[in-house]
Amino acid sequence: MSIEFGHFALVLAFALALVQMTVPIIGAQFKNDTLMRVGEPAALTNFMLVALSFMALTSAYIQSDFSVLNVWENSHSAKPLLYKITGTWGNHEGSMLLWVLILVFFGALVAVFGRNLPLSLRANVLGVQGAISCAFMIFILATSNPFARLDPAPMEGRDLNPILQDIGLAVHPPLLYLGYVGFSVAFSFAIAALIEGRLDAAWARWVRPWTLAAWMFLTGGIAMGSYWAYYELGWGGFWFWDPVENASLLPWLGGTALLHSALVMEKRSALKIWTVLLAILTFSLSLLGTFLVRSGVLTSVHAFATDPARGVFILGILVLFIGGSLALFAWRAATLTPGGLFQPISREGALVLNNLVLTTATATVLIGTLYPLLVEAVTGDKISVGAPFFNLTFGPLILPLLVIVPFGPLLAWKRGDIWAVSQRLFWAFGAALVVALLAFVMVDGASVLAALGIGLGVWLVLGALTDLVVKSGFGKAAPSVVFSRFKGLPRSVFGTALAHAGIGLTTIGIISVTTLETERIAAMQPGETVEIEGYNLRFDSLRPFTGPNFTEDQATFVLSRVTGKSLGEVVSSKRLYTARQMPTTEAGIRTLGLSQLYVSLGDQTPNGKIVVRIWWKPMVTLIWLGSLVMMVGGTVSLLDRRLRVGAPMPRRKPAVQGGVA
Amino acid sequence: MTRKQKRLALIAGAIGFLGAATGLTLYALGEQTSYFYMPGDLAENPVAAGQRIRLGGLVEKGSIERFDDTHVRFAVTDGSDTVTVRYNGILPDLFREEQGVVTEGVFDGSQIFVADTVLAKHDENYMPREVADSLKEKGVWQEN
Numbered sequence: 001m002s003i004e005f006g007h008f009a010l011v012l013a014f015a016l017a018l019v020q021m022t023v024p025i026i027g028a029q030f031k032n033d034t035l036m037r038v039g040e041p042a043a044l045t046n047f048m049l050v051a052l053s054f055m056a057l058t059s060a061y062i063q064s065d066f067s068v069l070n071v072w073e074n075s076h077s078a079k080p081l082l083y084k085i086t087g088t089w090g091n092h093e094g095s096m097l098l099w100v101l102i103l104v105f106f107g108a109l110v111a112v113f114g115r116n117l118p119l120s121l122r123a124n125v126l127g128v129q130g131a132i133s134c135a136f137m138i139f140i141l142a143t144s145n146p147f148a149r150l151d152p153a154p155m156e157g158r159d160l161n162p163i164l165q166d167i168g169l170a171v172h173p174p175l176l177y178l179g180y181v182g183f184s185v186a187f188s189f190a191i192a193a194l195i196e197g198r199l200d201a202a203w204a205r206w207v208r209p210w211t212l213a214a215w216m217f218l219t220g221g222i223a224m225g226s227y228w229a230y231y232e233l234g235w236g237g238f239w240f241w242d243p244v245e246n247a248s249l250l251p252w253l254g255g256t257a258l259l260h261s262a263l264v265m266e267k268r269s270a271l272k273i274w275t276v277l278l279a280i281l282t283f284s285l286s287l288l289g290t291f292l293v294r295s296g297v298l299t300s301v302h303a304f305a306t307d308p309a310r311g312v313f314i315l316g317i318l319v320l321f322i323g324g325s326l327a328l329f330a331w332r333a334a335t336l337t338p339g340g341l342f343q344p345i346s347r348e349g350a351l352v353l354n355n356l357v358l359t360t361a362t363a364t365v366l367i368g369t370l371y372p373l374l375v376e377a378v379t380g381d382k383i384s385v386g387a388p389f390f391n392l393t394f395g396p397l398i399l400p401l402l403v404i405v406p407f408g409p410l411l412a413w414k415r416g417d418i419w420a421v422s423q424r425l426f427w428a429f430g431a432a433l434v435v436a437l438l439a440f441v442m443v444d445g446a447s448v449l450a451a452l453g454i455g456l457g458v459w460l461v462l463g464a465l466t467d468l469v470v471k472s473g474f475g476k477a478a479p480s481v482v483f484s485r486f487k488g489l490p491r492s493v494f495g496t497a498l499a500h501a502g503i504g505l506t507t508i509g510i511i512s513v514t515t516l517e518t519e520r521i522a523a524m525q526p527g528e529t530v531e532i533e534g535y536n537l538r539f540d541s542l543r544p545f546t547g548p549n550f551t552e553d554q555a556t557f558v559l560s561r562v563t564g565k566s567l568g569e570v571v572s573s574k575r576l577y578t579a580r581q582m583p584t585t586e587a588g589i590r591t592l593g594l595s596q597l598y599v600s601l602g603d604q605t606p607n608g609k610i611v612v613r614i615w616w617k618p619m620v621t622l623i624w625l626g627s628l629v630m631m632v633g634g635t636v637s638l639l640d641r642r643l644r645v646g647a648p649m650p651r652r653k654p655a656v657q658g659g660v661a
Numbered sequence: 662m663t664r665k666q667k668r669l670a671l672i673a674g675a676i677g678f679l680g681a682a683t684g685l686t687l688y689a690l691g692e693q694t695s696y697f698y699m700p701g702d703l704a705e706n707p708v709a710a711g712q713r714i715r716l717g718g719l720v721e722k723g724s725i726e727r728f729d730d731t732h733v734r735f736a737v738t739d740g741s742d743t744v745t746v747r748y749n750g751i752l753p754d755l756f757r758e759e760q761g762v763v764t765e766g767v768f769d770g771s772q773i774f775v776a777d778t779v780l781a782k783h784d785e786n787y788m789p790r791e792v793a794d795s796l797k798e799k800g801v802w803q804e805n
Contacts, residue, residue: 234754341667344674356675360682367686385690388713392689397682521750523730574754583754602751605730613751 003068006056007147010097013049013104014137016042020107020130024123025195036119039126040111046133047108054101057146058088067153070094070146076159076579078549086169087160092294092310093146095173099290100136102174102181106210107133110185117206124192125185132184135317143310159549159579168228172221176248179218180286183255185210187283190276191325194332199272204265207279209638211262215255216634222248223627234585236598236615238513238623241387246369247289250362254282257358264348267413270339271352278355280329284322285362291318292369346416350408357401364393402456402507406463409496410470428466432459445516453511460504464497495637499630506626509594512619519616523609533616535597536560537570542610550577552586555601555610559590567592572599572612594619697763700742710768716744716776717763725758737762737774746774753781 020042027035057070061084066072074091075084083090089098107129114122140146189207193199225248230238239245258278264271295311342348368385406428410421436455439446446454469475471493472486522530524539531537540556552575559567572588588599595618602611697715698708708714716737724736731750736743746764756762756779766776 235751341664341671344667344670352671353674356678360678364682364686367690371690386715389689393682393685396685521731585754600751602731605727607730609730611731611751 003056003060003065003147003149006053006060007145009049009053009056010137010141010147013046013053014134014141016046016049017104017130017134017137020046021127021134022130023127024130025127028120028123028127028195031120033119036123039123039130043104043107043111043126043129046130047104050097050101050104054088054097057094057097058085061085061088064157065153066155066157067150068146069148069150072150072154072157074160075157076549077156078579079160079165080548082167082170083160083165087164089173090160090164090169091146093140093144095177096136096140096144096294097146098173099177099181100133100140102177103129103133103136103184106182106185110188110210120196121189121192124195125188128188128191129184132188132321135320139310139313139317143313156579159577162550162575162577162580162582162584163232165549165577166228166232168224168232172224172228174221175217175224176221179214179216179221179255180248180251180289182210182214182217183251183279183283183286185214186258186279187325190279191328193276193336194325194328197332197335199276199336201266201269204262204275207275208259208262208266211255211258211279211282212634212638215252215259216631216638218248218252218255219627219630219634222252223624227624230620231587231589232584234587234600235613236587236600236617236620238510238620241368241390243369244293246365247292250365250369251282251285251289253358253362253365254278254285257355257362258282260351260354260358264351265339268340268342268348270342270348271355272339273333273336274355276333276336277329278359280322280325284318284325285366287318287321291315343415345411345418347408347411347413349416350404350411353404354401354408357397361394361397361401364397365390368393399456402460402503405460405500405503406466409464409467409493409500424470425463425466428459428462431462432456443516445518447515450511450515453515454508457504457506457508457511460507461501464501464504467500468493468497491640492637495633495635495640498633498636500633502626502629502631502633504626505622505629509619509622509624509626513617513623516618517615520614522612522614523605524612525609530612530614531562532597532614533618534562535567535592535616536562537597537599537614539610539612540569545573547575549579550575552576553601555588555599555612557588557599559597570597570599572601574601591621594621594625596620699739700737700744701739703744704742708768710770713765713767715763715765716746716774717761718744720756720758720760720762722758737764744774745772746776746779748776748779750777750779752779755781757781 020039023042024036024039027033027038057068060068060071061075062081064071064075064077064084066075070091070093074094075087079087087094089095107126110122110125110129114125117125186207189203189210193203222245225245226238229240230236258275261271261275261278265275291311291314295314368389372385406425407418407421410424411418432455435458436451439454440448440451443451468486468489471489472482474482477485518533520530520532522528524530526539526541529536529538536559538558538560540558542553542555545552545554552573554571554573557570557572559570561567567590570588570590573586575584575586576582577584585600590597590599595616598615598617600613600615602613604610697717700716700718703716718737718739721736721738721743724734726734728734732747733749733752734745734747736745738744746766747769748764748766760781763780764774764776765778765780766774769775
């Protein structure tokens with residue numbers, strides 16, 4: 001397929017997006033059904049056109065067509081096929097095209113699964129989606145064209161940044177974008193509600209599945225990015241409070257708050273205006289994240305190339321959408337009927353507290369991320385805000401929230417009884433306390449705070465289980481009744497319990513690895529052994545190895561327990577990517593239970609030894625397993641019947657990955 | 662509770678919480694704003710021993726000294742001033758003489774910076790921005 005064909009398809013898609021953003025909204029204003037119905041086919045065709053355009057670029061990558069500038073800059077004929085495909089979005093232009101592809105994919109999903117939405121609401125939602133597509137398509141066409149040709153065509157490409165030549169690139173960006181861009185649907189619903197001036201509990205029920213899906217993908221995307229950085233960068237850090245990471249955490253926090261407030265709106269018809277505002281803010285944070293990463297304001301692995309024109313352009317889009325939507329909010333919010341008030345001690349009260357904490361925590365992360373940019377813009381001084389800032393602000397704000405999480409689902413709507421709930425949680429609390437005590441006494445080097453942190457994680461997991469136990473009437477009814485009640489619990493109850501338990505698992509992982517991690521640094525020659533945490537690691541051999549587009553020195557270690565039981569080999573290597581002459585460290589990682597042994601190679605010393613750094617990372621896998629449990633919770637909740645009745649969700653889960661491949 | 666009391670409870674809670682968050686943020690910003698230093702900044706405003714900072718600059722030519730297999734000492738310079746850094750561990754893949762580097766750690770009592778983390782530029786297009794900008798200001802930076 002010719003690259004010009006892809007370019008042309010994108011231009012057509014842009015023209016069609018112009019139609020999609022105007023005609024249905026005008027139709028909705030004048031109550032003209034024919035005009036309103038234009039949105040659906042426009043959204044579907046738009047998706048097909050952008051998909052074609054994306055496929056044209058991907059095929060240029062697969063064929064290593066170096067007459068395409070973008071392919072020449074980021075690919076190499078010796079690269080494995082998988083990295084040729086993923087390389088399509090391993091650069092600025094291609095990743096923006098992926099962004100737009102996912103955006104129009106969500107537009108098409110709304111068109112398909114929104115058949116039972118009121119006609120005018122659907123028209124407005126699709127119109128707003130069209131407007132967002134339009135802005136980003138013109139951004140690509142004007143400043144980041146991936147279809148530019150190069151004449152004469154070079155013989156060989158410049159290769160993809162070796163750090164990106166990893167399976168992580170196949171998973172992390174698509175998941176992250178599905179999350180980022182998924183929030184655009186909630187945003188479009190919010191704008192549509194403001195345009196129509198109508199907002200009721202049904203609106204929340206329509207918005208929630210979309211928000212939940214986006215939240216799940218974002219959870220997965222962040223977790224995957226974190227694991228990728230952990231194993232690829234060679235020193236096993238899982239979170240750096242890097243501005244780019246913060247950019248993905250911000251919409252996650254906002255989206256989490258939105259999920260909870262939409263619940264209050266759906267069940268109690270309260271917090272209506274707040275929920276609309278959160279929907280706007282969450283997508284605004286997604287846009288802000290895109291701006292921070294794509295404009296080159298920040299330098300990191302994620303900023304592929306910097307071009308001031310792009311930064312200004314995205315900033316323009318940002319100002320237009322955030323400013324425009326907030327102005328619309330200010331103008332129209334007063335016309336919406338506000339929701340009722342309620343008792344502080346109740347499920348909705350707990351959810352409000354959740355929202356209060358999450359939004360405040362979001363604000364502190366936002367300040368920490370933008371403050372350096374602001375100071376530099378105003379005074380020219382360069383300051384850097386790092387982990388200490390976030391530990392001092394985000395930590396104290398979010399920890400109390402985690403403590404009260406188990407209470408929320410157990411409180412009744414309208415009027416809760418905090419004492420009754422406390423009694424039900426007694427066993428979970430006791431068990432968590434025991435675990436904390438055990439951790440303090442049994443584990444060497446565990447401080448009081450570390451023990452309490454691990455106890456907190458256990459409290460979250462057991463608190464989530466308590467909710468299931470209480471709701472199935474355990475101890476109050478016959479076992480068979482309990483079982484049938486347990487089976488009959490709404491799926492969303494399981495979803496909540498899983499998501500909350502997942503947070504607990506992640507907490508345990510984070511606390512244990514940050515407080516109990518140990519490391520050894522040694523210069524070793526073959527035959528030497530290092531002991532760490534009850535394991536012996538013997539350096540066996542160092543051998544050269546040649547891969548498809550790299551050469552490496554592979555160090556083989558033999559791992560065994562101190563007691564002598566052999567556990568096989570661990571291979572760690574130093575790799576040199578020949579095209580860019582760039583070295584990388586490929587850490588050797590062995591998972592032992594929930595913990596990991598992480599072996600990284602350093603330089604060779606003059607006397608022929610090699611420096612080896614070995615970390616013992618206790619329970620580190622829980623960080624990502626917890627996120628996985630959260631995602632499963634989200635999926636289970638999405639399958640809840642109550643979300644589907646009268647709601648725009650399909651019987652079967654939409655094949656979300658379909659549009660990306 | 663009456664409607665008015667409920668609303669008051671909500672507003673009071675929100676204000677209390679936001680107040681706490683603002684307090685924490687201001688405190689943390691006051692403590693943590695000067696986090697990144699170049700050797701020249703330290704010559705003007707010395708940092709107390711034990712305070713955790715980030716130090717960036719170029720690795721001075723000919724300054725890398727290895728004591729035993731894992732302990733290394735090198736100097737970080739910005740063209741005019743220089744700070745000696747001590748480090749135990751694996752240096753990053755792209756750690757070289759006259760290359761940009763960011764180290765994190767504390768000063769011991771004797772004006773030597775004890776780093777526990779050393780970050781070098783990631784690839785030929787990437788250099789810690791703080792370092793690049795500061796070096797450009799001093800005219801030491803060469804565009805490649």
